[in-house]
Amino acid sequence: MNDAELDALLAQPLPDMDAADFSVALMERIAQHEARPARILSWISAGLMVVLIFAACVFGASSFGRVDLGAQNVAIPTTLSFLTFLLCYVVTRSARE
């Protein structure tokens, strides 16, 4: 094989690749990347909301503590916080979809 033949062989263009599926997958990845700060922020907000609600419930229960609530002192705030967390999770998920 002489130099010219070898150069011609090496200079053959690379096979053409279909852009459709690749572009769709790429745009999805870019969209996910772009949504990342908002997603992180929404989880921080959700965490803060849970802490706030738990604290409010504990404060309320302790103010109400003249009446003995027993185990409910913790059970009620925990349940409410869990429900808040669940609600945040559902909202975040549906926002993503």
Add this chain to the structure above:
Amino acid sequence: MDDSALVERAVGTRDVAAFSQLARLHQSRVRGLLLRLTRGNHAAADDLAQETFLEAWRGIANFRGESSFSTWLYRIAYSRFLMQARKRKPDEPLDDWHESAPSGESATQARIDLERAFARLSPPESAALTLCFALGLSNSEAAAAMDVPLGTLKSHVLRGREKIRSILGDPS
């Protein structure tokens, strides 16, 4: 609309549509380069190509136009490939050419032989030959894309060329 106008839009207003158009224009050549480097592994090449374009999107504000947009993309693609290759365990051999890889029924025997020969080159030799010949970059552009001095690029090209010639002359 040419590359520079699309890049301007993508940088200026973070216009995803403009970047999407750039990706569509360049995806075939970037994937082709990575397909050679991964020795015909379509899945690995496409994963690396996705990471290349994602990194380009993240860093497009840093693109200063000192090289062409395609050279900048090839540079990201090649460095991504090297990063992935470094993660490979030292005793893990590189794959042989993937039999399924030649582009469908239209692949000629000469093309298959050429791709098999490329699979026996080192990654820098394969990248240098692909950039200079198949992708038509000048030596200095290819050196910039591979982030190596011009002399090193030229020696990769010479060595790669001689290896291809000897492999195709004696395929065993």
